Amino acid sequence: MKTPPATLPASPRWLPVLTAAAVLCTLPVTAAATPPTAAPPPPAPAAEPDSKFNLSLHYTTTRTTNFAGRRWGLQGSWLHRAPQDEWSGEFRTQREAIALNGSDSTLKVDEIDTFVKWRRDLAALDDPPREGASTYYTYLSPRLRRNRFGYFSSSQAVRAGAGRRFAPLDDLSLSLEFGPGLRLGRARSGENIREGVLTASSQLDYRVSDSTQLRLALMSERSSREHYQTAVATLRNRVSRHVWLKYELSYRKALPMDTLQPVGETRFDAGLSCQF
Numbered sequence: 001m002k003t004p005p006a007t008l009p010a011s012p013r014w015l016p017v018l019t020a021a022a023v024l025c026t027l028p029v030t031a032a033a034t035p036p037t038a039a040p041p042p043p044a045p046a047a048e049p050d051s052k053f054n055l056s057l058h059y060t061t062t063r064t065t066n067f068a069g070r071r072w073g074l075q076g077s078w079l080h081r082a083p084q085d086e087w088s089g090e091f092r093t094q095r096e097a098i099a100l101n102g103s104d105s106t107l108k109v110d111e112i113d114t115f116v117k118w119r120r121d122l123a124a125l126d127d128p129p130r131e132g133a134s135t136y137y138t139y140l141s142p143r144l145r146r147n148r149f150g151y152f153s154s155s156q157a158v159r160a161g162a163g164r165r166f167a168p169l170d171d172l173s174l175s176l177e178f179g180p181g182l183r184l185g186r187a188r189s190g191e192n193i194r195e196g197v198l199t200a201s202s203q204l205d206y207r208v209s210d211s212t213q214l215r216l217a218l219m220s221e222r223s224s225r226e227h228y229q230t231a232v233a234t235l236r237n238r239v240s241r242h243v244w245l246k247y248e249l250s251y252r253k254a255l256p257m258d259t260l261q262p263v264g265e266t267r268f269d270a271g272l273s274c275q276f
Contacts, residue, residue, distance in 0.1 A: 050080070051078070051080045051081075052080075052276070053076075053077075053078045054076065054078070054275045054276075055273070055274045055275075056076070056246050057072075057075075058075070059071070059072045059271065060072070060267070060270070067098050067101060068099050069098040070097050071094060071095070072095060073092065077089065085121070086117075088119070093112045094110075096111075097109075109148065110146070110147075110148055111150075112145065113143075113145050118140050118141070119138070122136040135167075136164050136165075138161070138162050139160065139163060140158075140159075141159045141160070142157070142159075143156070150254075151188070151225070151254070152185035153187065153188050154186050155185035155186070157181050157197060159179055159180070159181035160179050160180070161178050161180065161181075161199070162177070163175055163176055171206060172204075172205070174202070174203070174204050176202050177201045178199070178200045179198075179199060180196060180197065180198055181196070181197045181199060182194070182195075183196070183197050183223065193225065195224055196224075197222065198223075199219070200220050201217070201219040202219075203215065203218075204216040204217075210238070211237060212235070212236070212237055213235070213236045214235055215233070227254070228254050229252070229253045230250065231250065231251045231252075232248060234248045235248075243273070244275060245271075246270065246273040247270050248267075248269045252265050253265075
Protein backbone atom coordinates (compact mmCIF):
# COMPACT_ATOMS: atom_id res chain seq x y z
CA MET A 1 0.00 0.00 0.00
CA LYS A 2 1.47 3.35 -1.08
CA THR A 3 1.84 6.13 1.41
CA PRO A 4 0.51 9.50 0.12
CA PRO A 5 3.21 12.25 -0.12
CA ALA A 6 3.25 14.91 2.54
CA THR A 7 1.70 18.20 1.49
CA LEU A 8 3.38 21.62 2.17
CA PRO A 9 1.47 24.31 3.92
CA ALA A 10 -0.43 26.57 1.52
CA SER A 11 0.98 29.86 2.99
CA PRO A 12 4.32 29.36 4.79
CA ARG A 13 5.36 32.27 7.00
CA TRP A 14 8.93 32.45 5.65
CA LEU A 15 7.94 32.86 1.97
CA PRO A 16 7.52 36.71 2.03
CA VAL A 17 10.89 37.06 3.75
CA LEU A 18 12.70 35.02 1.09
CA THR A 19 10.97 36.93 -1.71
CA ALA A 20 12.01 40.29 -0.29
CA ALA A 21 15.61 39.11 0.15
CA ALA A 22 15.75 37.88 -3.46
CA VAL A 23 14.48 41.24 -4.77
CA LEU A 24 17.02 43.18 -2.71
CA CYS A 25 19.88 41.02 -3.96
CA THR A 26 19.01 41.83 -7.58
CA LEU A 27 19.18 45.63 -7.05
CA PRO A 28 22.47 47.34 -8.21
CA VAL A 29 24.76 48.44 -5.48
CA THR A 30 25.42 52.22 -5.64
CA ALA A 31 27.94 54.17 -3.57
CA ALA A 32 26.67 56.93 -1.36
CA ALA A 33 26.85 60.25 -3.21
CA THR A 34 29.24 62.77 -1.67
CA PRO A 35 29.00 66.45 -2.46
CA PRO A 36 31.86 67.62 -4.70
CA THR A 37 34.50 69.69 -2.95
CA ALA A 38 35.85 72.79 -4.70
CA ALA A 39 39.59 72.82 -5.30
CA PRO A 40 41.42 75.45 -3.23
CA PRO A 41 42.35 78.52 -5.24
CA PRO A 42 46.00 78.75 -6.25
CA PRO A 43 48.09 81.09 -4.12
CA ALA A 44 48.45 84.61 -5.46
CA PRO A 45 51.85 85.18 -7.04
CA ALA A 46 54.17 87.36 -5.04
CA ALA A 47 54.81 90.83 -6.38
CA GLU A 48 58.01 90.92 -8.43
CA PRO A 49 60.60 93.62 -7.68
CA ASP A 50 60.48 96.48 -10.17
CA SER A 51 63.43 98.73 -11.03
CA LYS A 52 63.61 101.81 -13.26
CA PHE A 53 66.40 104.18 -14.20
CA ASN A 54 66.07 107.51 -15.95
CA LEU A 55 68.68 109.90 -17.35
CA SER A 56 67.89 113.36 -18.78
CA LEU A 57 69.90 116.06 -20.56
CA HIS A 58 68.67 119.60 -21.15
CA TYR A 59 69.97 122.86 -22.58
CA THR A 60 68.32 126.28 -22.37
CA THR A 61 69.25 129.76 -23.54
CA THR A 62 67.91 132.98 -22.02
CA ARG A 63 68.15 136.53 -23.37
CA THR A 64 66.76 139.69 -21.80
CA THR A 65 67.47 143.41 -22.08
CA ASN A 66 70.06 143.18 -19.28
CA PHE A 67 71.79 139.83 -19.69
CA ALA A 68 72.06 136.67 -21.73
CA GLY A 69 72.38 133.23 -20.21
CA ARG A 70 72.95 129.63 -21.14
CA ARG A 71 72.10 126.70 -18.93
CA TRP A 72 72.75 123.02 -19.38
CA GLY A 73 72.22 120.23 -16.93
CA LEU A 74 72.15 116.52 -16.21
CA GLN A 75 69.51 114.75 -14.17
CA GLY A 76 69.30 111.12 -13.17
CA SER A 77 66.77 109.18 -11.10
CA TRP A 78 66.24 105.57 -10.09
CA LEU A 79 63.44 103.63 -8.47
CA HIS A 80 63.29 100.11 -7.03
CA ARG A 81 60.04 98.66 -5.71
CA ALA A 82 59.72 95.58 -3.50
CA PRO A 83 56.52 94.07 -2.03
CA GLN A 84 56.67 96.36 1.05
CA ASP A 85 59.66 98.67 0.53
CA GLU A 86 60.66 101.27 -2.03
CA TRP A 87 64.06 102.84 -2.67
CA SER A 88 64.44 105.89 -4.87
CA GLY A 89 66.97 108.60 -5.56
CA GLU A 90 67.61 111.63 -7.72
CA PHE A 91 70.71 113.47 -8.86
CA ARG A 92 70.52 116.90 -10.47
CA THR A 93 73.40 119.10 -11.53
CA GLN A 94 73.46 122.14 -13.78
CA ARG A 95 75.73 124.98 -14.84
CA GLU A 96 74.52 128.40 -15.88
CA ALA A 97 76.65 131.02 -17.62
CA ILE A 98 75.34 134.60 -17.36
CA ALA A 99 76.82 137.50 -19.34
CA LEU A 100 75.69 141.09 -18.77
CA ASN A 101 74.98 143.08 -21.91
CA GLY A 102 77.96 145.27 -22.78
CA SER A 103 80.33 143.29 -20.58
CA ASP A 104 82.91 140.69 -21.51
CA SER A 105 82.82 138.94 -18.14
CA THR A 106 80.74 135.79 -17.61
CA LEU A 107 79.36 134.57 -14.31
CA LYS A 108 79.13 130.80 -13.92
CA VAL A 109 76.73 129.27 -11.41
CA ASP A 110 77.02 125.61 -10.42
CA GLU A 111 74.28 123.77 -8.56
CA ILE A 112 74.11 120.18 -7.26
CA ASP A 113 71.07 118.63 -5.58
CA THR A 114 70.84 114.92 -4.78
CA PHE A 115 68.84 112.76 -2.37
CA VAL A 116 68.08 109.13 -1.54
CA LYS A 117 64.76 107.99 -0.05
CA TRP A 118 63.71 104.75 1.64
CA ARG A 119 59.98 104.16 2.05
CA ARG A 120 58.25 101.45 4.09
CA ASP A 121 54.59 100.57 3.61
CA LEU A 122 52.36 100.24 6.67
CA ALA A 123 49.81 97.61 5.67
CA ALA A 124 48.40 97.41 9.23
CA LEU A 125 46.89 100.90 8.91
CA ASP A 126 44.99 100.21 5.68
CA ASP A 127 41.21 100.23 5.86
CA PRO A 128 40.47 97.84 4.27
CA PRO A 129 43.95 96.24 4.13
CA ARG A 130 45.43 95.74 0.66
CA GLU A 131 48.44 93.50 0.18
CA GLY A 132 51.42 95.13 -1.50
CA ALA A 133 49.67 98.49 -2.06
CA SER A 134 49.44 100.18 1.29
CA THR A 135 48.12 103.73 1.33
CA TYR A 136 50.16 104.70 4.42
CA TYR A 137 53.96 104.68 4.66
CA THR A 138 56.97 106.09 6.50
CA TYR A 139 60.12 107.41 4.86
CA LEU A 140 63.72 108.36 5.60
CA SER A 141 65.65 110.58 3.20
CA PRO A 142 69.15 112.13 3.35
CA ARG A 143 69.78 115.08 1.01
CA LEU A 144 72.85 116.96 -0.22
CA ARG A 145 72.85 120.41 -1.84
CA ARG A 146 75.56 122.68 -3.16
CA ASN A 147 75.04 126.18 -4.58
CA ARG A 148 77.97 128.57 -4.73
CA PHE A 149 75.67 131.62 -4.73
CA GLY A 150 72.92 130.37 -2.44
CA TYR A 151 72.41 131.33 1.19
CA PHE A 152 73.93 127.94 2.06
CA SER A 153 76.93 127.24 -0.14
CA SER A 154 76.55 123.60 0.90
CA SER A 155 74.14 121.73 3.15
CA GLN A 156 73.35 118.20 4.28
CA ALA A 157 69.98 117.21 5.68
CA VAL A 158 68.23 114.10 6.96
CA ARG A 159 64.44 114.03 6.76
CA ALA A 160 61.96 111.54 8.18
CA GLY A 161 58.20 111.45 8.24
CA ALA A 162 55.00 109.79 7.11
CA GLY A 163 52.90 109.91 3.99
CA ARG A 164 49.81 108.60 2.30
CA ARG A 165 49.27 107.49 -1.26
CA PHE A 166 45.94 107.65 -3.12
CA ALA A 167 45.37 105.61 -6.28
CA PRO A 168 41.77 106.13 -7.46
CA LEU A 169 42.70 104.88 -10.95
CA ASP A 170 45.30 102.49 -12.32
CA ASP A 171 46.92 105.34 -14.26
CA LEU A 172 46.61 108.00 -11.54
CA SER A 173 48.31 108.27 -8.15
CA LEU A 174 48.76 111.04 -5.57
CA SER A 175 51.26 111.06 -2.69
CA LEU A 176 51.29 113.42 0.31
CA GLU A 177 54.23 113.61 2.75
CA PHE A 178 55.09 115.58 5.88
CA GLY A 179 57.93 115.29 8.35
CA PRO A 180 60.72 117.00 10.32
CA GLY A 181 64.44 116.87 9.68
CA LEU A 182 67.87 118.14 10.66
CA ARG A 183 70.10 120.24 8.41
CA LEU A 184 73.80 121.06 8.68
CA GLY A 185 74.71 123.99 6.44
CA ARG A 186 77.65 126.19 5.66
CA ALA A 187 76.77 129.80 4.89
CA ARG A 188 78.64 131.87 2.34
CA SER A 189 80.18 133.79 5.24
CA GLY A 190 81.82 130.57 6.43
CA GLU A 191 79.53 130.05 9.43
CA ASN A 192 78.46 126.48 10.20
CA ILE A 193 74.74 126.27 11.00
CA ARG A 194 72.70 123.44 12.51
CA GLU A 195 68.93 123.79 12.46
CA GLY A 196 65.69 121.86 12.26
CA VAL A 197 63.51 121.84 9.13
CA LEU A 198 59.92 120.93 8.31
CA THR A 199 59.12 119.50 4.88
CA ALA A 200 55.74 119.07 3.19
CA SER A 201 55.41 117.71 -0.34
CA SER A 202 52.90 116.29 -2.80
CA GLN A 203 53.28 114.50 -6.13
CA LEU A 204 50.73 113.62 -8.79
CA ASP A 205 51.56 111.04 -11.48
CA TYR A 206 49.22 110.50 -14.41
CA ARG A 207 49.81 108.22 -17.36
CA VAL A 208 47.83 109.93 -20.10
CA SER A 209 48.59 107.16 -22.61
CA ASP A 210 51.27 104.59 -23.32
CA SER A 211 53.40 107.34 -24.88
CA THR A 212 52.61 110.33 -22.61
CA GLN A 213 53.30 110.79 -18.89
CA LEU A 214 52.55 113.81 -16.68
CA ARG A 215 53.95 114.63 -13.25
CA LEU A 216 53.13 117.56 -10.93
CA ALA A 217 55.23 118.06 -7.80
CA LEU A 218 55.02 120.62 -4.98
CA MET A 219 57.45 120.98 -2.09
CA SER A 220 57.82 123.41 0.81
CA GLU A 221 60.83 123.34 3.13
CA ARG A 222 60.87 125.72 6.09
CA SER A 223 63.44 126.48 8.75
CA SER A 224 64.30 129.43 10.98
CA ARG A 225 66.65 130.87 8.32
CA GLU A 226 65.31 129.71 4.96
CA HIS A 227 61.93 129.05 3.36
CA TYR A 228 62.16 127.18 0.06
CA GLN A 229 59.21 126.43 -2.24
CA THR A 230 59.23 124.48 -5.50
CA ALA A 231 56.56 123.67 -8.09
CA VAL A 232 57.49 121.47 -11.05
CA ALA A 233 55.39 120.22 -13.99
CA THR A 234 57.01 117.56 -16.19
CA LEU A 235 55.65 116.13 -19.44
CA ARG A 236 57.26 113.18 -21.24
CA ASN A 237 56.50 111.95 -24.75
CA ARG A 238 57.84 108.62 -25.95
CA VAL A 239 59.98 108.66 -29.09
CA SER A 240 61.20 105.06 -28.99
CA ARG A 241 61.33 102.24 -26.49
CA HIS A 242 63.89 103.95 -24.24
CA VAL A 243 64.01 107.56 -25.51
CA TRP A 244 61.54 110.25 -24.44
CA LEU A 245 61.16 113.96 -25.06
CA LYS A 246 61.03 115.84 -21.76
CA TYR A 247 59.47 119.26 -21.10
CA GLU A 248 59.76 120.75 -17.63
CA LEU A 249 58.29 123.97 -16.26
CA SER A 250 59.47 124.88 -12.76
CA TYR A 251 58.94 127.72 -10.30
CA ARG A 252 61.23 128.16 -7.30
CA LYS A 253 60.96 130.78 -4.58
CA ALA A 254 63.43 131.22 -1.75
CA LEU A 255 63.30 133.47 1.30
CA PRO A 256 66.85 133.35 2.70
CA MET A 257 66.19 135.53 5.75
CA ASP A 258 63.16 137.09 7.36
CA THR A 259 64.48 140.60 6.56
CA LEU A 260 64.86 139.96 2.81
CA GLN A 261 62.28 139.93 0.08
CA PRO A 262 61.45 136.53 -1.46
CA VAL A 263 63.17 135.73 -4.75
CA GLY A 264 61.20 133.77 -7.35
CA GLU A 265 62.39 132.20 -10.59
CA THR A 266 60.51 130.48 -13.40
CA ARG A 267 62.31 128.11 -15.78
CA PHE A 268 61.39 126.09 -18.82
CA ASP A 269 63.68 123.24 -19.90
CA ALA A 270 63.41 120.85 -22.82
CA GLY A 271 65.61 117.87 -23.54
CA LEU A 272 65.96 114.15 -24.07
CA SER A 273 65.27 111.51 -21.46
CA CYS A 274 66.42 107.88 -21.50
CA GLN A 275 64.43 105.43 -19.40
CA PHE A 276 65.31 101.82 -18.66
